[in-house]
Amino acid sequence: MIRNNWKKEEIAEIYYRPLLDLIHEAATIHRDNNDYSEVQVSSLISIKTGGCSEDCAYCPQAARYNTGVDVQALMKLDDVVDAAEKAKAGGASRLCMGAAWREVRDNRDFDRVIDMVKGVNEMGMEVCCTLGMLTETQAQKLADAGLYAYNHNLDTSKEYYKEIISTRTYNDRLDTLDNVRKAGISVCCGGIVGLGETHADRIKMLHTLATMPEHPESVPINALVAVVGTPLESNQKVDVWDMVKMIATARILMPKAMVRLSAGRATMSVSDQALCFMAGANSIFTGEKLLTTPNPTFDEDKAMFELLGLTPREAFKEEKELIG
Numbered sequence: 001m002i003r004n005n006w007k008k009e010e011i012a013e014i015y016y017r018p019l020l021d022l023i024h025e026a027a028t029i030h031r032d033n034n035d036y037s038e039v040q041v042s043s044l045i046s047i048k049t050g051g052c053s054e055d056c057a058y059c060p061q062a063a064r065y066n067t068g069v070d071v072q073a074l075m076k077l078d079d080v081v082d083a084a085e086k087a088k089a090g091g092a093s094r095l096c097m098g099a100a101w102r103e104v105r106d107n108r109d110f111d112r113v114i115d116m117v118k119g120v121n122e123m124g125m126e127v128c129c130t131l132g133m134l135t136e137t138q139a140q141k142l143a144d145a146g147l148y149a150y151n152h153n154l155d156t157s158k159e160y161y162k163e164i165i166s167t168r169t170y171n172d173r174l175d176t177l178d179n180v181r182k183a184g185i186s187v188c189c190g191g192i193v194g195l196g197e198t199h200a201d202r203i204k205m206l207h208t209l210a211t212m213p214e215h216p217e218s219v220p221i222n223a224l225v226a227v228v229g230t231p232l233e234s235n236q237k238v239d240v241w242d243m244v245k246m247i248a249t250a251r252i253l254m255p256k257a258m259v260r261l262s263a264g265r266a267t268m269s270v271s272d273q274a275l276c277f278m279a280g281a282n283s284i285f286t287g288e289k290l291l292t293t294p295n296p297t298f299d300e301d302k303a304m305f306e307l308l309g310l311t312p313r314e315a316f317k318e319e320k321e322l323i324g
């Protein structure tokens, strides 16, 4: 049953269950609601890198931190289409394009992003963008160009958010998510573990996601990749059990969402990742880089899929099933 009326206490009861019980229940719910052998594979490219005016404490692309990231202007349309072809050949059904912007501005860069969306959509791939804050009109323009999904993460709980970002508010995030929903675009929204938040913050973030009027179609669970030069450079590596706990709880709360094992995968063993798939993860990013941080390659993931008996989900499967 899909519920949007979860209480924080109920979520805490799930989150704090003995780990094996939690994994077992999440795996059961996953198998009841999804084809558990299928994993959605996305490829993420940075179409505009670095030089961002925001102060997200985890982000190497913020201009104010000295992280050695090379600032790069918006990519050319042809280069994006080439990257999409490479990603498709590597097994990705979705291309996610990320730009290090505070917000979308109505200028020629946005026009070029619209052309990118059209170009990749015509290749039969699902297109996702993560471009910062978005107005309702901009969201509609992206939808008209064929944008499939928009990523905008909550990062953490409302209470802890201000410790991580001071240049915008939690409500700004929620407003953009509303604009994306109104335009009929699929919502990709999750968070990051390892920012220094408490377990209660994690539970609160999951509560916000699971009580949205419609659950996000895609829920990325990221492990912080602590990058030298950012304020969080000394944060401890996230324990795999914390990731498993978050993924399993998200799966139980949002049975039909794509729960995405996202940043931090590069340092996970195949057995760690297998546990995450068991706990209900059914989406990954593939390709050497995740914006600016390392990620397993297409070939490594292909070998892992073969070992675990997983197959990549085809693009637009939900729509095809509805039509079929």
Ligand code: SF4
Residues within 6 Å of the ligand: 052, 053, 054, 055, 056, 059, 060, 061, 062, 099, 100, 101, 102, 132
């Ligand atoms: S996470 Fe996005 S908005 Fe925040 S600093 Fe990085 S690029 Fe800018």
